[in-house]
Amino acid sequence: MSDTQLEVREIKEYSRAFKIIASDDRGKEIGHAMLYLMQDESHTKPIGYFSNLLVDKDFRGAGIGSKLAKKVISEAERLGCYKLLCSSRDSRGIVDWYKRLGYRAHSTSFRIDFCDGGGKLE
Numbered sequence: 001m002s003d004t005q006l007e008v009r010e011i012k013e014y015s016r017a018f019k020i021i022a023s024d025d026r027g028k029e030i031g032h033a034m035l036y037l038m039q040d041e042s043h044t045k046p047i048g049y050f051s052n053l054l055v056d057k058d059f060r061g062a063g064i065g066s067k068l069a070k071k072v073i074s075e076a077e078r079l080g081c082y083k084l085l086c087s088s089r090d091s092r093g094i095v096d097w098y099k100r101l102g103y104r105a106h107s108t109s110f111r112i113d114f115c116d117g118g119g120k121l122e
């Protein structure tokens with residue numbers, strides 16, 4: 001099958017992105033999380049992908065990260081996802097934290113880095 005042709009077709013309506021923002025009493029952002037919805041052609045419901053969970057250093061340990069992560073779970077369910085995925089860089093420590101929120105460790109992630117840090121802004 002050496003003459004097989006591959007076409008890349010962008011399907012914009014198959015993905016949506018939501019930013020969940022935690023703010024202090026003055027409205028200043030102190031943490032956030034991203035929820036991506038990805039649709040494929042094998043399922044009627046989308047997959048949710050949870051990433052970029054970050055709480056400002058000064059506000060850590062007060063339950064804000066847990067609150068954001070729980071909101072991601074309830075939003076993914078509300079938006080009709082049939083499953084929610086996320087992966088963690090820190091395989092040693094953070095696993096128990098995710099387990100306390102209801103996640104279970106599942107499968108193995110694979111990764112290819114195309115550039116250092118992904119053009120990180122901060």
Ligand SMILES: CC(C)(COP(=O)(O)OP(=O)(O)OC[C@H]1O[C@@H](n2cnc3c(N)ncnc32)[C@H](O)[C@@H]1OP(=O)(O)O)[C@@H](O)C(=O)NCCC(=O)NCCS
Nearest residue numbers: 053054055060061062063064065066088089090093094097
């Ligand atoms: C992880 C993070 C979002 C937690 O936010 P938070 O508001 O402090 O979370 P909570 O207050 O709800 O929970 C704090 C608990 O998580 C634990 N925790 C946080 N980061 C951890 C880590 N990397 N490894 C192990 N435990 C961790 C804390 O020790 C604390 O435990 P305790 O409840 O037993 O005291 C925050 O530390 C952060 O922004 N870290 C940098 C970015 C990051 O690692 N994001 C997650 C990528 S997978």
